[in-house]
Amino acid sequence: MKNPALTNVETRTVDPRLTLALVCLAIFIGAVDLTVISAALPKVMIDLRLALDTELNRASWAVSGYLLAYTVSITFMGRLSDLFGRRKVYFLCLITFLVGSAVVAAAPNLTILIVGRVIQALGAGAMVPVSMALVGDLFSVGQRAAALGVIGAVDTAGWMVGHLYGGVLMRLFDDWRLLFWLNLPIGAVALGLTWYALRNVPTPPRVGSFDWPGTVLLSAGLVVLNVGLAAGSELGATDFYGERLGPPPYAGPLVGLALMLFALFVWVERRSADPLIGLELFTRRDTAMACIINVMVGFGLAIAITNVPLYINTRLLLYHPTDSDILRIAAWDAGWMLSALTLTMAVAALPGGLLTARFGARLPTILGLGLALVGYLLMTFWGPEATYLRMGLELALTGIGLGLVIAPVADTVVAAAGGDQRGAASALVIALRLVGMTVGVALLTLWGVHRQDVLRRAGADNPLAMTDPARFLMEIAANVIGETFLFGAAACVIGLVAGWLMRRWVVTHHTG
Structure with a gap:
């Protein structure tokens, strides 16, 4: 099948290196927000008048909810970009992330904050695979690996320096809302510049249909697996003193359910005319x-x-x-x-x-x-x-x-x-x-x-x-x-x- 990326005429109006730099800016912002909340969570609990002894577990969903939504969005937004074009889906992801940032920054209570974090993650998680696919379209074979390395590096560096970035800003300003308000001007600049850089990237003709059954099964499997495995990490909340309880009773069944969902996903994908992930890759x-x-x-x-x-x-x-x-x-x-x-x-x-x-x-x-x-x-x-x-x-x-x-x-x-x-x-x-x-x-x-x-x-x-x-x-x-x-x-x-x-x-x- 012909690559829907670019014709020779179109490549003269699209600078792949500039595009890479701009999409990496948005990727970095979204990756930073995966972990930045950890530095601000104690202040969040104080400002929202949350009891440390009774509501810490619920507050932790500001972190885990983001990770789950981040993972779920990855599973299907890359495929959507195959069907509807990288540019449209990329901008949808970036705008979704900015809307979520505004919701978090203005959140009057913990529930709204968690909802905002989930909205953020739905946009941020998808920007990485969509950008990788865009690089595959824009760069030649000899240059593609280096460009993919840059995206991987920026994504990794972003969610790893989130702790440090949040800690520095909290130390300077002691205002957790500022962490998320800052996303808006930075994201707006990235949106405007990327819109200009991608203005001549064509939207490929739609080939095939979206695999809803596969998407639901894979997303559900990943969520259940994350929740089941994360249940064991609750053991890490204690220190080196005293007795420890074993994993909660639901951890094992959830992991088993996740494996069943993955097996069902493979069964469905093998019979799908337009699978979410072509199993022939494996x-x-x-x-x-x-x-x-x-x-x-x-x-x-x-x-x-x-x-x-x-x-x-x-x-x-x-x-x-x-x-x-x-x-x-x-x-x-x-x-x-x-x-x-x-x-x-x-x-x-x-x-x-x-x-x-x-x-x-x-x-x-x-x-x-x-x-x-x-x-x-x-x-x-x-x-x-x-x-x-x-x-x-x-x-x-x-x-x-x-x-x-x-x-x-x-x-x-x-x-x-x-x-x-x-x-x-x-x-x-x-x-x-x-x-x-x-x-x-x-x-x-x-x-x-x-x-x-x-x-x-x-x-x-x-x-x-x-x-x-x-x-x-x-x-x-x-x-x-x-x-x-x-x-x-x-x-x-x-x-x-x-x-x-x-x-x-x-x-x-x-x-x-």
């Missing part, structure tokens, strides 16, 4: 391996971004229990330390794309996962007194490795899809990474809680438990965190096997 070895690697990258990333704040918060709280400002200091330190991972990951995504264009997907994938494996193995040896310099260097090594993998994985999946399926394929890339992250957080929490209880009981007779309980508990925490980094290393090993099974040259000159 019959191609390179694409199937890229999907496995993508899940492993998300899994490993979740291990790192969960362990770093846990390590820093535990150490500072145990060693400085009477410092009233220690939580703010811990949040600040954790934010900067995570930037060693995320900023290097963002920077490495571009050379990952250039290497993919030159050598194919296999080389940068194996190189990146190899570096990340070394990083995770080094981090398993963090002790109670690991310095920030050491932590930063090892996180940076891991970030470089993971960043190199972003572009080859995305390019392999997007290249395998025709022009009329690029949106759906791009959505698959992001959705699988999110699934990997969700599984990673759940597994880390369940394992970590169990292991620290075992080690605490086993060390009950340790003289250190009586003479220096803070040191005793920190040694347990460092031990458990070191063990969980091994899960990240295992994910890299699985990814390396999948990368080795890819063909040596995966760059395709297929243009749709």
Whole structure:
């Protein structure tokens, strides 16, 4: 099928690099808002007069509701852009995000705030796959991988610096509403400039119909899976003292239901004339391996971004229990330390794309996962007194490795899809990474809680438990965190096997 992207005449009036820069601005804003609320949530609860002991769980939906809506929108908006055109759907997403930002900023109560966050996420989540598909349309095969690497880097950097961005603004202005009001002028500028840049991008003829049954089943499966796995993370709300309850009784059944929904989704897609995701993608070895690697990258990333704040918060709280400002200091330190991972990951995504264009997907994938494996193995040896310099260097090594993998994985999946399926394929890339992250957080929490209880009981007779309980508990925490980094290393090993099974040259000159 002819690629509906651009004719030679049209490409002269569309600057792909300018378009990439502008769509990345909107992607960054939406990604930042995924995590920015965490820095403002304590102030939100005070301003909206919410009781910390009874309404914290409901307030957490300002975070989890965004993530769920973000995930759901990814599943179908990419396919809508295949049917109705990237430009129309992209602007619909950006406007939806801005409307949601205004609702959050003006929210008089928690319910309206959560509704606004869901509206925000429905727009923000879809901007990433739509932009990736747009890049697939505008850039030549040799340039596409690098451009996809940039989008992946910007998206990752955005939701990772959200904590730090929110913390800085709250520290300067102490006004959580300002965080969301600022989205409006920035988004309006991005909207106007992108409208101009995309004015000559054609809308392709509509091919096929929208797969509503597949969309409902996939969205429901992802939501149920997220809720079921997140139930286990409730265990992480406790510290290293006292008894812990097991996962809530509904966690297991929800995960089982999610697997059933996914199985039903596959059954429906195999019989659909216009499937939401063409399952033939998974019959191609390179694409199937890229999907496995993508899940492993998300899994490993979740291990790192969960362990770093846990390590820093535990150490500072145990060693400085009477410092009233220690939580703010811990949040600040954790934010900067995570930037060693995320900023290097963002920077490495571009050379990952250039290497993919030159050598194919296999080389940068194996190189990146190899570096990340070394990083995770080094981090398993963090002790109670690991310095920030050491932590930063090892996180940076891991970030470089993971960043190199972003572009080859995305390019392999997007290249395998025709022009009329690029949106759906791009959505698959992001959705699988999110699934990997969700599984990673759940597994880390369940394992970590169990292991620290075992080690605490086993060390009950340790003289250190009586003479220096803070040191005793920190040694347990460092031990458990070191063990969980091994899960990240295992994910890299699985990814390396999948990368080795890819063909040596995966760059395709297929243009749709």
